Amino acid sequence: MADKRDYYEVLGVGKDASADDIKKSYRQLARKYHPDVNKEADAETKFKEVKEAYDVLSDDGKRSTYDRYGHVDPNQGMGGGGNGDFGGFGDIFDMFFGGGGGGRRDPNAPQRGNDLQYTMTVEFKEAVFGKETEITIPRTESCDTCHGSGAKAGTKPETCTICKGSGQQEVVQNTPFGRMVNRRACTNCSGTGRVIKEKCGTCHGAGKVKRQRKINVRIPAGVDEGAQIRLSGEGEGGLRGGPAGDLYIVIRVKAHEFFEREGDDIYCEVPLTFAQAALGDEIEIPTLTEKIKLKVPAGTQTGTYFRLKGKGVPKLRGYGQGDQHVKVTVVTPTSLTDEQKDLLRQLGGPASDAGNDQEHHESIFERMKKAFRGE
Ligand SMILES: [Zn+2]
Numbered sequence: 001m002a003d004k005r006d007y008y009e010v011l012g013v014g015k016d017a018s019a020d021d022i023k024k025s026y027r028q029l030a031r032k033y034h035p036d037v038n039k040e041a042d043a044e045t046k047f048k049e050v051k052e053a054y055d056v057l058s059d060d061g062k063r064s065t066y067d068r069y070g071h072v073d074p075n076q077g078m079g080g081g082g083n084g085d086f087g088g089f090g091d092i093f094d095m096f097f098g099g100g101g102g103g104r105r106d107p108n109a110p111q112r113g114n115d116l117q118y119t120m121t122v123e124f125k126e127a128v129f130g131k132e133t134e135i136t137i138p139r140t141e142s143c144d145t146c147h148g149s150g151a152k153a154g155t156k157p158e159t160c161t162i163c164k165g166s167g168q169q170e171v172v173q174n175t176p177f178g179r180m181v182n183r184r185a186c187t188n189c190s191g192t193g194r195v196i197k198e199k200c201g202t203c204h205g206a207g208k209v210k211r212q213r214k215i216n217v218r219i220p221a222g223v224d225e226g227a228q229i230r231l232s233g234e235g236e237g238g239l240r241g242g243p244a245g246d247l248y249i250v251i252r253v254k255a256h257e258f259f260e261r262e263g264d265d266i267y268c269e270v271p272l273t274f275a276q277a278a279l280g281d282e283i284e285i286p287t288l289t290e291k292i293k294l295k296v297p298a299g300t301q302t303g304t305y306f307r308l309k310g311k312g313v314p315k316l317r318g319y320g321q322g323d324q325h326v327k328v329t330v331v332t333p334t335s336l337t338d339e340q341k342d343l344l345r346q347l348g349g350p351a352s353d354a355g356n357d358q359e360h361h362e363s364i365f366e367r368m369k370k371a372f373r374g375e
C-alpha cells in the first residue's frame with residue numbers, strides 16, 4: 001500500500017470533480033471491474049481500489065482530508081484497522097446486480113500492519129530550519145524467531161481440524177421458530193483457522209512482539225504546525241507476511257517569545273520611542289539568523305509595518321524564503337523630566353511664538369532628541 005495511486009486518478013476524474021461526476025465514474029468502473037463480471041486476474045484488486053477511492057471522495061470530510069494530507073485513512077484513527085478489507089462485495093453486488101454475493105474473509109490472508117502516529121513537538125527555529133533527530137516508538141513487530149508464524153522452530157501451525165481452516169463454525173439451533181444456523185468464530189482456533197501445537201518461546205505463539213524501536217527522523221526546513229511526515233513501512237509489522245503499516249509524524253511547533261509565523265512569513269513587533277518615531281532612527285532588528293539594521297524614517301506612525309525581504313521561513317516546497325514583517329509601536333513616555341515636558345509643550349503648543357520659523361523648529365527637535373535620549 002506504500003505506492004497507492006491517487007484516488008482521483010483511480011476514478012479518472014479531475015481534482016475539482018463534482019459529487020455527481022465522481023459517482024458516475026465510480027459506477028462505470030465498478031461495473032467494469034466487478035469480480036463476478038470481469039474474470040481478469042487483477043480485476044478484484046482494481047475493484048477494491050475503485051471502491052476505496054470512491055469511499056473517500058464521496059465523503060466531503062474524507063475528501064478534504066485526502067486533499068490536504070493524501071493517503072491517510074481517517075477511519076483508521078491512526079493505530080486501528082487498515083488492512084484493505086472492505087467486508088466482502090455484498091453491498092455493491094446488491095446495488096448493481098440484484099442480490100447474492102457476500103464474500104468471506106480468509107483468516108489466513110496476509111494482513112497489513114497498523115499505521116502509527118507520533119506527535120513531535122519542535123522549537124520554533126527547528127521548524128524553520130529543520131532538524132534531524134532520533135525518536136523511540138513502541139511498536140509491534142513480526143517475531144524474528146518464528147518469522148511471524150507463532151510456532152516453535154522446526155514446527156508449523158496446523159490447519160484447525162474443527163473449522164477446516166475457515167476460522168468459522170456453524171452452530172445449528174432448533175428453536176420454536178425452526179432451525180437457526182449461526183456462524184461464529186471457531187472456538188478451537190479463535191477464528192484464525194490454525195492451531196499452534198508448540199508455541200514459539202519468544203512471542204508465546206502471537207507471531208509478533210512489542211519493541212521499543214529507535215527511528216531516525218529528518219524534519220525538513222519550513223514545516224509548520226500540524227504538518228505530517230509519513231515514514232513508509234515504519235508502522236506496526238504486518239501479519240502472515242503482510243506489509244508493515246506507516247508511521248506518521250505530526251508536527252507541533254512551540255511558540256516563540258518574539259517571532260510569530262504565518263505561512264512562510266515571520267512577524268515581530270518592536271517598540272520605538274516617541275523621539276525615534278518623530279525624528280527617524282536606525283534600529284537593530286533581530287531576524288531568525290542575525291541582527292540587521294533597519295532605517296525608520298522621520299514621522300513614522302505607530303502600527304507601521306516594514307518588510308525585510310527574504311528574512312522569513314524557507315519554503316517547504318520549491319525555492320526561496322518568505323519575508324519578515326516588522327511592526328513598530330510608538331511607546332508614549334510615562335515619566336518625563338521637566339526639560340522633556342517643556343520641550344513637548346513647545347512642540348504641541350498653539351503655533352508658539354516660533355511660528356513657521358524653520359530654524360527655531362529644528363532646534364526644538366534637536367533639543368528633544370538629546371533630552372529623550374538622555375544626552
Ligand atoms: Zn478453527
Ligand SMILES: [Zn+2]
Nearest residue numbers: 143146200203
Ligand atoms: Zn515467535
